[in-house]
Amino acid sequence: MRKIIVGVMGPGKNATANDLQNAYTLGQLIAKQGWILLTGGRNLGVMDTVSKGAKSAEGLTIGILPSDNQDSISSWVDIAIFTDMGNARNNINVLTSDVVIACGMGAGTASEIALALKGSKPVILLTNDEESKVFFKKLSPENVYIVESVDQAIATAKTILY
Template sequence: MRISIIGGGTVTDDARETAAQTGRVVARRGHTVVCGGLGGVMEAACRGAKAAGGDTIGILPTDRRADANDYVDTPIATGLGHGRNALVVMNGDAAVAIDGAGGTLSEIGFSLVFDRPVAGLGTHEVRGVEACETPAEAVEYVESAVDG
């Protein structure tokens, strides 16, 4: 399964650690991380996934694959700016939202429009987003929502 990990490019140390833990859990459970490919939550999630032997895909807002963070295995350049947010969630089977601002909120919206289950870790309180306390709980939620 592919799990889109969405969240802010500029984050607190706590959000960065949550994202790294989430990436590790995703990889340990045999899933691939999909993200926006840049810094903050995206980089931390990819770093965590790589540390656990997982695969990562970065859907970039720019037209240069070289802009991806160092932990992205498969960079996909789009040149679409924030328009790529729809592609980030469409390329996952589910999403885990961590922290974030307006861009993350748009990704949550696209997730819900495209019928992707969404788990939230310290993110926007939106109907349809399952608030979770831990990365493991978030991944277990999206796994059960996809399988169920």
């Protein structure tokens, strides 16, 4: 009965043009599946763009904010959860997601992947950062899925979820 929630994690700052393009399409496809999109909720980078993509396809978007107020919230977030707990909220992001998709790479994203794996959550990696793929796949061969495209990310998520 509960709705499926797919988390998309990625850099706020330092997202590449490719990451942002992937993020927008991911958002659209997640919405089209009828899944709820979860992000870190801020108004920059992958968080912002994937939420915008989901809204363009009339999806529902949740943002788990590090702050206690609306100052840095993405305009594309429907439901804002204010945690006021900084990066510790990254653990909530992954525990709440039925599947985690990492779109791009950075320190925050790496922490979310690692916390997800610590909690035995499946993680789909969509990034050009080769070193991260090698590292995380070795860290948790059974829960890390490496994909090369947005379509493959969605197909992999379906395999995990159904």
